[in-house]
Amino acid sequence: MSYFEYQSKRVFYKEAGNGKPLIMLHGDTASSTMFEMLLPLYQEHFRVILIDFLGNGKSDRVSKLPADLWCSQAQQVIALIEHLQLKKVNLLGTSGGAWVAVNTALERPDLIEKVIADSFDGRTLHKNFAENLLKEREYAKHDTYAKQFYEWCQGEDWETVVDLNTQALLECAKKKLPLFSKPLENLTVPILFIGSLQDDMCRKDMLEEYMEMKKLVKHGNIHTFDTGGHPAIATNAEKFADIVFAFLND
Template identity: 25%
Template structure:
């Protein structure tokens, strides 16, 4: 279905019945990245996937300011209202995790449980944010000047995704096809508007989040393991699980184990 929020359409899919779980994909993804999870959980939960702005079947505004993470969190709140949900469980991967956390900071009363996969509360200092914005603008220029295929060739070769080279060829091709299906302007504006350097730091807000939080990271993703260890110390009601033999995209690299952990957290916490 399409839901119209503040001059843009969002693509939303809902399967199953029961407790609602909203799933937010990462950069270069779309709602289909959660297909395995939907197969595992839709018999027990209502799984709702949303294509983030600039991705999948959602709209691609030309003004990158429309993609700001706070605006998108307000969009998400409107979507929750349109679906007539008083509160939700929310899962976010990487970029989607930053959006999920932003939603939890701005609308804590709407979040029953929060699950963050390979994500962070942003960068702590203005210098870090400025440096990241410069780096993300270079990526935006690759997208706009060289095209999506050149960008994907570069993107899938960065260290963050090195563990994905061990995946079966069919799964690697599915990930590549998903990335190639992205719109260059949508990705560029997503980087400019809701990239890690563009968003506020939520580090000082973590202590205010009282809902149960599940933090997940792969042991091969050392940067995010360290970030999540620090996040756990600041969150009042969080657990952190480090997944062995896994990198950044847990839901892709170990989908069955990932699904079981999500199910256990949602049904027993």
Template identity: 25%
Template sequence: MNKIQLSTGIVAAYEEEGNGEPIVLLHGFCGSRLYWESVIPSLAPYGRVIAPDLRGHGESSSAGSETEYDMERLADDVAALLDALDIERATIFGHSLGGYVALAFAEKYPARLQSLGLVHSTAYGDTEQAKDNRLKAVDTIREQGVVAFVDGLVPKLFAPANRENRPEWVEQAKRIGYGTSAEGAAGCALGMRARPDRVSVLEKLEVPVLLLAGQSDEVIAPEKRFPVAGPNVTAVTLEAVGHMSMLEDAAALVDSLGAFLKGDRGGKDV
């Protein structure tokens, strides 16, 4: 694990492995770079893999008195990390919250994007019900703490069969989630609530785009998984996983990411 001071004012923790074209992995809400622990070594043959902790998550610092971590600010952190590592352009794969950050990066820094992947994420903004749920999440975090919030959140991220039959995966995700600061969890919840619809960003992108979904994902509804289509878009559905393929089936996830990186753009079910 490495740490580096960024120009955006935070100290970022990150893992790095491999050489060649940069590949950035952005984790989901109340996760960390440890979500990608089984993915990084297998993806390293495809390039220089960099997996940071987003601000307020894992071992990256929080943002002081700032209460809302908007997606644009998190995208600035990613750009600052690339600057610090002397990287001009990168492929960015974003899981869930990380996908929202990747889309903000694509809108704000399009010239720095080699290709984009949304992993169990969506380009749509929150519904009114989802916005209400974000506020309830913030209340839980502030009143009961991160541990109580993570205990309620994490089981819902897994496919029902995996939630029942592989409790060790659920416990692993919980342990990772406990490392999120209350400021980071509440700040990102508010930032996700405020994020705009970015379907138009996807529609305008000319770089290769991967949209990867879990067949049993109970977080991202089927109608929100593949908002765009086109010659530069690859759509993949992984079977027998929910919202957490990096833990539920890392091999299938790496196969899909690797095929995309190699230029196999055919959409498929795995």
């Protein structure tokens, strides 16, 4: 297993395949494990790089996650790119990882070629985000499928990992922290906003939000699926991979 050091802790990463570097960024309460079954769709075309953010998966644990979680995780991605001495990479972030991908490109556009932001709410959290998050996480803890997913991604201490993530996101919502480290208008690299219109874990007006964000960036693209749940990269796996390939090789 491969690790790099970040703020005196070990961060896990994994590589597979050859070609243009494509870093895939997992969402909240998940880990790079969520991409394992999807690797065959990507590794023939790209040098796929997976990362477990601090406190998740095979990376070192932490006692607390920061409220500006997605900005903090972007710094971990930058550290990974520098550790691997890569000059230009593509980023594919899903769910919470989508914010991380955008923030990485906002912070270090010199390192990024293109960004794919999958299945996320965009510029703001829903007004009922905190209430809905608490209900969702409490339900998930008692749902067999959700618990299996958490344990699959995190291991035996999954409940602690989930609780720390919940606390961070609730603090983010309470303080109304900006979700992007800089104004979205500053984004200079091409970006693809993608998701499923039936995704009940994202805002109902996803398409409208994506269209508004597209107006703000210099090189924006949008693709939405009529069907599929959360996230689109998994529920529309093969079509999603085809779209990624076309976008990154355009």
